[in-house]
Structures are given as C-alpha cells and as structure tokens.
Amino acid sequence: MVFSSLTFLFLFLPILLLTYYASPGRAKNAVLFFGSLLFYAWGEPVYVVLMVFSTLLDYTCGRLVERYRGTSKQKIGLILSLCGNLGLLFFFKYADFLADALHMVTGLNVPKHGLPLPIGISFYTFQTMSYTIDVYRGKAKMQQNILSFGTYVTLFPQLIAGPIVRYRDIAEEIDHRTHSFDRFGEGARRFVTGLAKKVLLANNIGLLWETVLHTEIAQLTTASAWLGIVAFGFQIYFDFSGYSDMAIGLGSMLGFTFPENFNYPFISKSVTEFWQRWHISLGAWFRDYVYIPLGGNRRGLAIQLRNIAVVWLLTGFWHGAGWNYILWGAWFCFFLIAEKLFLLRLLSRLPKVCGHIYTQCVLMISWPLFANEDVGRCFSHLRVMFGGGVRVIDDAACYQFLTYAPLLIVCTIGCTPLMKKAGEKIVAFLQAPKKQPVLALCDLVRLVGLSALSLAYLIGGSYNPFLYFRF
C-alpha cells in the first residue's frame, strides 16, 4: 500500500489510528506490528514472509551477539545478520543483473530467477542490519521483546520508501513513547504537506517528464530535453521528500521521532553539501556502516579517496541494479573527490552564485543517468541536451513550457526554504494568546485546502506512480 492512495487514507489509516489509540499502552506495539504486516502484505502478499524472516533473523542475531559477547564467537551473530540481509538483497535485487553482466562478459548462460523485487527490501534490510551492527558495537541495547523488535522492523510509516531509521534512533521510543496532541497535530500537518508535495507537485510535474521521456529521441529538441530533465529533478525531489514528510508525520502521530531525510537539497552550493541535504538517512547509513569502518578520513588521503569511491559506487548501486545507477554514483563520486581535493577551496573564493550554478549543472547532467535504465537512452538524452538534437526548439517545446510554467514556478519556490520561513514568521506573529484563533484558522485553511486538493487529484485518478520499486 502507498500513502497516496484512497485505500490508505480512508480505510487503513482511520482503522489503524482508532485501534491504536483505543488499545492500552502495552498492546499498542502489537497493533502496529500486525497493522504494518497488513500494510505491507497489501501490495506484496507473498513477500511479507521475507519481512517476517528478516525480523526473526536479526532478533536472533542480536541475542547471539549478546550471548557470546567477549568470547571468540561474538562475531557469529554479526556475520549471520550481514550474510542473511545482504544475501536477501543480493538474491532479489542483484542476482539477475549479475547474471546478465556475466553473460555479457563471458557469454555464459547463467539461469535467472526473474522474480519481482520485493518493495522496500533495500530499506528494511538496511534497517535490520543496523540493529545487529549497533548491538555488536555496543551502541544499542539488545531488544528482548520480539514484538517490540518486529514493530521496529515493520513500522509501516518508514517501511517502503524511508527514511532509513536506524534502530538506535528510535530504540527508546519503541518501548517508551509519549503521545500528545502536540505530536499528533504536528504529525498531521507534516503528513498533509507531504501528501500535497507528492500528489499536487510531483505527480503533475512528472507528467511533463513522461511526455519528454516518451518522445522519440530523433524528434527531441534541446529545449524539450532540458525542460524534461528539470521536471524530472522536481518530480523525484517532491515525490521522495513528500514520502519522507508523510513518513515523519505518521511517525509523529504514533509517537515516534524519525530522522529528517531532506533539507532543501536544491539550494546547495556544492555536491558535498547536496549530499548532506539529500536522502540524509541513506548518507548517514553509508557513513556509519561503510565509510567509517573502512577508515573514513583518518588513514590518509589515498585511503579516504578510496573510501569515497567505494561508498559512492555502492550508493549508486543501492538505488537500483543497473549500469545507469552505477554510472550515476560514479558521476557524483568524481565531483565529491574533486571537491575534496581542490574544488571546495576554489568555490569558497568565488561568489556564491557560482557554487549554485555548478551544483545545478552537476545535478542536471546526473538526472538522465538516474531516470533511464537504458544507458543508451541516458547518453542520447544527454547528447540532445548539449545540442545533438534535430533542432534547438520547436512548437512542442514552447507549448510544454508555457503549459507548465506556473507549476515550474511553484516547484522552484517549493524547493527553497522560502515558504517555511514565511510560515514561521506568520506563526511567530500570531503566537500571542489573543491571536490564537487566527492561527487556528490559518491552520484550518491550509490543512483542509491541501487535503481537499490532494484528494481531488487522487479521486480524479490522475498519474500517480510509485517511483521506488527499483530501490
């Protein structure tokens, strides 16, 4: 099930919230656990078994780690967890890709299983691994209660599209969390904002990208190619950050504090900064569990550069089993290394606008690689972007631009902190007790307005894709 569906909003969520808040404290986790299994099983009735398996595996591994702590066998739990989770991930996500690659290189015919990818597998395997690793490192306490642990693994708000919540982030809240109108209200506002970002902005600007994507390369003009790629950047940002907002909001309604996942990435002045603002939880995961264990930046420049390279190839590959994702990671890797070596210093001496332009250029060239699994199409799209098309501009491009101009403006404003700052100003202005009713009215208009518009688009049945089935 996805959040931006009527089934979720008017069937699953009301029933879950009512049951959850009607249940006594100790039963709340059980409600969440079974509710989450249902949530997952809705779209993946069979693969829910995998999630139960992953839960049991890491629960056991955590216990094994504690049991043998200080002995020669203390690594057994850790290794089991890594092999189990990475094995699952490898089998479902990468086996067929490698079979193809092997066939391409050696000509060997390796059998492929052809199974579809279980939704969210890249998220939950990373999360369960984080638990065992943290217990092993002594950064988290072992979870005795399997239901509590199951609640963490299956927790529906963050299950299928992140953020990647590490066990230690919410270890305390799993067993002792507080519920309040403050948390619920904030969560509801956050959820509705996320829903609007996904349904109103991402889906609609995504249509522009779809149009460009389905244009024959031979008929694509330079202007259309750029327009399409700008639209794609907006789509992926509003979709992904919208999902994260909804997840964080739902978490808050249920008493959890999830880590932030996006912090206005498009205002970055360098690629380094971009990745500190984009999919933050994934970056944190790779930093804590790959980059630092490899030695991070403390073992000399050469090792550091190697570590950056490893992390970014993996990051690219994590996003999907395809050559384009590897290239995408490598593209960022190149600039991150260049920035580490000299570019950041150079940029700091130039006017700020240079950093913004440079970052946007790197991003615009990266999106075609991210958007097309067909590497050939990636490069032909890039070729057209840089003047290799039939024409620079045609009527279709002008028409698309004029049609989408208002939405592009809304998206541009939406990806900067402008609205947030304005909102904070208004709230600060209306903070006085006398003005509280006005503030409440503003909230009401915003909440009902955004919900109604999003609902209209959901009922109207417009384009509403789920973009993370390759993750």
Place this chain on the structure above:
Amino acid sequence: MRNKITSILFILMLLTGAGLHLLLPDRVYSERERRKLEPLPDVSARSILSGEFGRKLETYLADQFPGREDWVALQTITERILGKRESGGVYYADDGYLIEACRSLNNRQLAANTQAVKALQDELDGLGIPMHTLLVPTASQILHDKLPPYAPNADQQTVTDYVTEKGLHTVVVSPILSEHKDEYIYYKADHHWTSLGAYYAYAAWMQSKGQCADRLDAWQKETLATDFRGTTYNKVNDPWAAYDTIDAYYKNVEHSVDYNRGYYVTKSIYERRYLDSRDKYAVFLNSNQETTVVRRKTDPNGTETREMEDDPGGKLLIIKDSYANTFAQFVVDDYAETHLIDLRFFRGSVLQYIREQGITEVLVLYSIPDFAAETAIPHCSR
C-alpha cells in the same frame, strides 16, 4: 490548542470520508462521466494474493467516493488555474471553446481509405452516377487562432490536398468555413459543427455542382436546446464549460424516415427524445444508424404538402460519419429520397445498394480526422 484543533480536524476528515463512503449507496453508472463505475470487488484468495483485489478496491474507492464528480471538477478547476491548456486530448481554447486536438493524421489509413473511395468513384463514373467527397475540417483547423499558443495541431488541409491529388472529386469547404469562422459554426463543448456550419458546406457543395443554394432564411429555424454540453465537455468535465444552442433548420417538418430497413419508421428527422438526455447531438437523425432513408412526405391524398413546381426527383446516397447528420437537414427536400449509410455498421455491398435502390447521386461526407482514422471506410468499395 493549535495542535489539538489540527489533530481533531485531521481525524474528522478521515472519518467523514470513510463514514460517508460506507453509508452512501454504491452507484452503478455515472451520468456525468458517462461510464460504469467499479463495484465492490469480490474477495477470493486468488485475487488477494495476486494483488488484483487491492487494485480493484482502490478503483472502487475512487469511483464510489462521495461526490466523486465534484471532486473531479475541483481537480479540473485547479488544473486550469495552474495553466493547464488541455485535458484528455481537448484544448481549452479562447472564447470558451473546448476543441478536440488533432495531433497527427494516420497516413496509412488515409491512403487505404482514399484508395477505396476512389475505387467506388471510378465504378460510379462508369455508371454515370456523379459522386463528390466532402471532407470537413474540424474546429482545431478552422478555429486554430483560438487554440493555446504553440499547441501541437496537425494541418488538416494536407488531407484535402492529398485526396484531391489522388483524383477524388472533392468539395472544398475550408475557404467558406474560414470566411464564416466568427459565426457559430462549431459547438463550444462538442466536437461537431453546428447546423449553420453544415449549411455553409451545403452551399459550397451546391456551388461545386454549378447550382446555387437557397438563402438560409428559406429554412425555418427552430432552437431545439440551449443547454447542450457534448463530447468535449465530457472529456474535460470542466464546470465552467459553455452551454451550446442546438438549432434545427427545415423546410418541411415532416418526412418519412426509415431506420435500418424498416426497423424503426418515424415522421421526423429530429429524434426529440434525445433532447432530455446528455447526448443531445443525437437528436439529428437518431444518433448513428446503419442505414437511414428519408423520403419527402406526400400527404395521403397524394398531393404534395408544398407547392412543388420544382418537383425534385433523384435519390441521394450519403456515405458518412456523424457530421452528416446536421448536413442532411438541408438536402432532404432536394431529393425524393435521401439515403445515409454508416460504414461502421453497414455490412453489405455499397455498389449493390446503389444499384438496388436506384441511387442517382452519391456524397461521401466525413470529418477529416475521422476520414484519416476510420477503419471501416475501405468497405465502401466492396
């Protein structure tokens, strides 16, 4: 306080939506959208495991959502405010026109259709029966000034040029329609031309035969409806769409009309029961029928209802799409019999029909997008 209100409001929205959905009865059909709505899906282990149940349930929830059409209208309004220029293949054009887009023309089908019509024309030439082809440019061609700037739009003139070059005796109507483009010749919320637009084409056809059409006021004008919203409105569901006026023009209000070889016989070419439905254009010649024969009415005593010095003889056959339904008003009194054939439903031999019925003149009348797309046209040379 603020968060309490937000919390309660949020919960209330979810519960109201869910509650109303549960309480209100499901509908089978949406009159406004003209389609069947998804019923509650059956539950079975197989449909659940395959995920089909989940997909159907989502469609069911959307289709049966309380006030569905109003939500869709809200979406349309939002899209228009955000500058959307088209929806479902229909452009939001100037002056309240909803104009069906004609993006591309199917050249292969066009070639096949042209070849078939040419074959029929050659046969009839041999028999000495005159035949003309009248291809109607649609609003996206004649009213292209009203389309949004840079809107992709195929040039329909190329079709007329093509068929003329292939040797069809074409009636050129683009100039006269363009000349009168500021008049009400196309509906605003339907893809057809109006009776007035059809009259101008009739005049062009008469002229091409070296005759002069009567002035429009030779026909009596009657307004049949003022609240018509047709196909293009249905595609965009735009609450701001204009209402069209349907005018009828007739010299004799009564004819003998025979649909589908005696299946339904009536006295008027206007089937007024459609005026209470949404499909009001169907008032002209009872929507689209396989064969229609309109005979000039003679009263039981055998005398003409009108003084007829110019007693018309002749039998005209129109091979057509729905654009001919308004056109026919102007010709039915020029011939003793006017036959209309819709090739989508007609399964016989056109040539044989012409011989059997003693047809003396033939007109092929299609809108250009239809003529380039209709796969039934090759039947006409059978």
